[in-house]
Amino acid sequence: MAILENIRKRTTVLILIIGMALFAFVISGVFTSGDFTGGKVGSTVAEVNDEAITMDSFNAKIEQAQRQYGQNLSSTQLVNRVYDQEVRGLVLNQQFEDLGIDVESDQIVDFIKNTGYAQDPSFQDENGVFNAEVFKTTIADWRETNPALYDNWLQIEKSIMQSAKEQMYFNMVKAGVGATLTEGEFDYKLANDKVDVQYVRVPYTSIADSTITVSKDEIAAYVKEHKDEYKQEPARDIRFVYFEEKASGADEDAAKAYVQGLIEDKVTTGTDTTYVDKQFKNTDEIAAFLDSNSDTKLDTIYRAKKDLPAVAADTLMNLPNGQVYGPYRDGEFFKVSKVTGRKAAGTVKASHILFAYEGATRANPEIKRTKEEAEAEAKKILVEAKKGDADFTALARDNSDGPSAPRGGDLGYFQEGVMADEFNDFCFSNDVDAIGLVETEFGFHIIKVDDKQDILQVATLSRKIEPSDETINTLFTNATKFEMSSLDADAESFGDIAKESEYAVRPVNKLKRMDENLPGLGSQRNIVQWAFNDDTSVGDIKRFDLASGYAVVQLTKKFKEGVMETEDASATVLPKIRKEKKAAQIIAANKGKDLQALAKDNNVTVSNGSALTRKSPTIPGAGREPLVVGKAFSLEEGQSSGLIEGETGIFMIKLTKKIPAAELQNFSTFGQTLTTANRNAVNGAVYNALKEAAEIEDNRATFY
Numbered sequence: 001m002a003i004l005e006n007i008r009k010r011t012t013v014l015i016l017i018i019g020m021a022l023f024a025f026v027i028s029g030v031f032t033s034g035d036f037t038g039g040k041v042g043s044t045v046a047e048v049n050d051e052a053i054t055m056d057s058f059n060a061k062i063e064q065a066q067r068q069y070g071q072n073l074s075s076t077q078l079v080n081r082v083y084d085q086e087v088r089g090l091v092l093n094q095q096f097e098d099l100g101i102d103v104e105s106d107q108i109v110d111f112i113k114n115t116g117y118a119q120d121p122s123f124q125d126e127n128g129v130f131n132a133e134v135f136k137t138t139i140a141d142w143r144e145t146n147p148a149l150y151d152n153w154l155q156i157e158k159s160i161m162q163s164a165k166e167q168m169y170f171n172m173v174k175a176g177v178g179a180t181l182t183e184g185e186f187d188y189k190l191a192n193d194k195v196d197v198q199y200v201r202v203p204y205t206s207i208a209d210s211t212i213t214v215s216k217d218e219i220a221a222y223v224k225e226h227k228d229e230y231k232q233e234p235a236r237d238i239r240f241v242y243f244e245e246k247a248s249g250a251d252e253d254a255a256k257a258y259v260q261g262l263i264e265d266k267v268t269t270g271t272d273t274t275y276v277d278k279q280f281k282n283t284d285e286i287a288a289f290l291d292s293n294s295d296t297k298l299d300t301i302y303r304a305k306k307d308l309p310a311v312a313a314d315t316l317m318n319l320p321n322g323q324v325y326g327p328y329r330d331g332e333f334f335k336v337s338k339v340t341g342r343k344a345a346g347t348v349k350a351s352h353i354l355f356a357y358e359g360a361t362r363a364n365p366e367i368k369r370t371k372e373e374a375e376a377e378a379k380k381i382l383v384e385a386k387k388g389d390a391d392f393t394a395l396a397r398d399n400s401d402g403p404s405a406p407r408g409g410d411l412g413y414f415q416e417g418v419m420a421d422e423f424n425d426f427c428f429s430n431d432v433d434a435i436g437l438v439e440t441e442f443g444f445h446i447i448k449v450d451d452k453q454d455i456l457q458v459a460t461l462s463r464k465i466e467p468s469d470e471t472i473n474t475l476f477t478n479a480t481k482f483e484m485s486s487l488d489a490d491a492e493s494f495g496d497i498a499k500e501s502e503y504a505v506r507p508v509n510k511l512k513r514m515d516e517n518l519p520g521l522g523s524q525r526n527i528v529q530w531a532f533n534d535d536t537s538v539g540d541i542k543r544f545d546l547a548s549g550y551a552v553v554q555l556t557k558k559f560k561e562g563v564m565e566t567e568d569a570s571a572t573v574l575p576k577i578r579k580e581k582k583a584a585q586i587i588a589a590n591k592g593k594d595l596q597a598l599a600k601d602n603n604v605t606v607s608n609g610s611a612l613t614r615k616s617p618t619i620p621g622a623g624r625e626p627l628v629v630g631k632a633f634s635l636e637e638g639q640s641s642g643l644i645e646g647e648t649g650i651f652m653i654k655l656t657k658k659i660p661a662a663e664l665q666n667f668s669t670f671g672q673t674l675t676t677a678n679r680n681a682v683n684g685a686v687y688n689a690l691k692e693a694a695e696i697e698d699n700r701a702t703f704y
Contacts, residue, residue, distance in 0.1 A: 046083065047697040048090040055703065058082065064155075076516040076525050079704045089162065091690050096165050103164045108157070109135060111164040117156075166683075173686055174679045184671030190615040192661030195632045197609045200599045201622050202590070203649035204582045212578045219573045220566040230564040230573075235510045236531040237557035239494065241503045242520060243479040245472060245549035247465045255463040256334045259327045262293055262461060263336055280336060280461045281324050289461075295333065296462045302455040304347040304413050312337060316458060326461075333462045341457030346416070348427045349451040351409035353381060353395060354402035356443035363443065367401060378444035382437050385446050392435075392448050401443065409448075415455065423447065479550035483543040486552065491539030494554045510559070513701040521551060525704075531555050532701060586650040587643050595640055598652050611659070623648055633658075 045058040061082045065073075073081065096102070103111075109132045112118055118130035122138050125131040142150040179187075223230050247255075266277040283289045287298040305313050309330045319325055319339045326336030356363040357374035369377070381399055384390055396409030404411055416428055420440040426447050430436065434449045467475070478501075485497050498505045506520050513532055518524045527544055530536055530553070541554045559568065590598055599606050609619045617629035625646045635641060635655040644651040 044697075045699055045703060046087065047695075048087055049094060049694050049696075051090055051094070053083075053086050053090065058086065061086065074516060074523055076514065076523070076704065079700060080514055083698075083700055087691070087696065088687065091687065091694050092166060092169065093162075095690065096169060099169070101165050101168055103161045103168075107164060108160060111160060111167070115160070117160075170683050170686065174682050177675070177678045177682055179671045179674035179678060181667050181671050183674055184667040184669070187615075187674055188664065188667055188670045189661050191613055193633070194611045194613055194659040194661075195629075195655060196657035196659070197612065197632050197653045197655055198595065198606055199609055199619065199622075199628070199651055199653040200595055200602075200604060200606055201646070201649045201651050202586050202598070202602045202604060204579055204586075206602065206649075207582045207585060209578060212581050214574055214577045214581070216566055216570075218577055219570050222573050222577055223564060223566060223569045227563050230569050232559055232561065232564050232568070233512055234532070234561045235512055235559040236528075236555060237507065237509045237559075238511065238527070238531055238553055238555055239505050239507045240518075240521070240527075240551045240553040241482060241498050241505055243475050243482075243550040243552070245467055245475055247467045248471045251468050251471055252334075252465050254468065255465045256327050256329075258463045259334050259336050259461055263324060263326070280338065286338075286340065286459050290459065294461045295464045296460060298459055300457060302341065302343055302346060302415070302457050304415065304455050305453055306413060308456070308458065309335070309337075316456060317454065329465075330462075332465050334465065335460050335462045337458050337460045339456055340459050343455050345428070345452040346455030347413045347453050348415075348449060349413045349453075350411050350427050351392060351396060351448045351450055352402065352404070352411060352423075353378075353385070353392075353400040353409055353446040354405075354443050355381075355399075355445075356401040360443045361441040364401060375439075375444050378437055378446060382435070382446050385435050385448070395446075410450075413451075413453065475549060479543060479552060483541065483552045486541050486554070491541075491554070494541065507556070513698075514704075521546065524551070527551065527553055529701070583645045583650060587645070590643060590650070593652075595652055595654055598643075608656075622646070622651075625651070628653060 043055045044052045045055055046053045062078055065078050065082050069078065112123075112135065113130055117123065121128075123130055123135040125134055139150070139153060142153060262279050263281050265279050265282055268275040268277070278284065280286075280289060280293075290296070290298050305317050308316055309328075311330055312325060312328050312335075315325050316337060316339060321339050321342055324336055324338040327334045328337075329335075355369075355374040355378040356367050357369050357371045358367055359371070360374075377399075381395060385392055385395055393408030393410075397405055399405075400409050402409065416424060418424070419427065420442065422438045422440050423445060426434075426436055426438050427449055430449050432449050432452055436447055438445050438447060482497065482501065482503065486494050489497060495505050508518055511518075511528055511531060513528070515528050516523050516525050518527060521527070524544070524546070530542060530544075536555055538555055538558055541552065544551045544553060586602075590601065593601065595606060607621055609622075612619065612629050612632060614626075614629060614633060617624060617626040619625050619628065622628075625648070628644050628646045628651045631641050631644055632653050632655055635653070637655055637658055640654040641652055644653070
């Protein structure tokens, strides 16, 4: 009672405390909510020039894409595809809005005429032709009588309108893109003006890399000078040890022993009776036996040799009915197979020469011969085919109208009922090497029976080779021990600890935020997300439970967005600086020398290059050298160049012959070719330029 009395006395104080707590809660919500920050962090997947792609609209598009693509794309691939589509839409729509590009209803109808929707019977008249009025009436009818279909059409219409706007926009750009006759002439000469040269090349490899010193400051200066070439996205380096859940040698032995133990009958002898438990070899109920004991059920289909397990096919084909073969390993299974049926000559290998005619089933439209002409031709070639020294393969290759002509008419092996009746009857009622003529709906066939084989009905007892509980438990123990040992040691010891236990450490470099697949592990989005988590530091280690085992992963490096650090860029910068220094050394050591002296003093030969062009500036024996070839075109016949810094070495050239391109009256063809090429590049080039110029904030990795 005393406590209750004290509470009553302090009611006002309690009300104030509760009120302040609620106020603090509300204030805290304001300062941490997405609303206070414009909803960017909480609900925006991306922003393009301050225009948001909201989470709700993005997820709706993902659901739509999921219905469209089904299981063909992973969840991350779906996210990336929808993101690319949405960014493209915003980038282009902002341009459409600035330029006033819009699509009216009449334009939509005109656009639909040239799309697949024009083939929809709902939009066609009684003659099967797209009709604008029928189209409009159908859409109006859907709106009134079928809201679901109408709503679906509205989504399709949005896509059509977007495509129409893009077409208008890009056509406007293309209208300003072309090529003049002078440009056509220039392009013609780039490809057809030719020169012959003598050249000496002192390769950069003549100076050992070890003799060239490059300082860290030089690398830093080079990166600073070429910032645009060394920009990088945020990235991560990781390394991992994979504990794969797979069967051990003992598990393989157990699977083999399992099927081995089910082959022969089990005999139990008692005092007064002997009981025989029939097993796979002698059971009268083979289907039930396999249902109870095998990982695969009874197969009653008769199969050709090519359809039997490759490792056992030869043996099975020679096995009498009722006999068994095995155990043998076939992929992930140990098997024992029993021949339960055989059909002699149940599969035939044949070749044919087809003579089709106009109107025959599946005949090539280009074939104009009549049926009578086809028959006469077939009979003529039949005489050739039956000659003892005839090459049937060559006759088929030269004369057949069938798709098997390039293979010499070879149709491979087939069973009864696969071919047309007349074709089938000839093949299965004649001996090997028989040649004859039959007519089918496809035309006239000269058929040669190449081979016949038995087909078998085979029952197979199988056991999949899988890791046992003991193997799985051992794997978990090993993964956990390695994880604990790595966590207890310093970050650099990860590789040493793995080496002690003979585990392979696999590095993965330059992971991007939205990467999904890791070499050796497959789709592991959760590992990528962990690597990019702000709370994950370089050196951190974590074990991940995978569908097929465990991966113990360590984050080894973080790359920030922007210009590469000197250390990160050194792998690509170092060879470039070395090359520059080697070029300077070679030039300094060979100044003033002529072609012969340069070759002699550097222990190289004078070589020849013929018919060099500026459009394909490749020098035989030296590779692509645009600067060197370009220099050759500036020389007069008999004139030598100075030392030229090429891609693969220092060159000196002497022009021996200049061959101008043949004079043409008109270069319109070349101008048109350039125009077409330039216009074909517009769609991709324009969009890429717009995207590069846009301010894009990508928050995908925060949500997916």
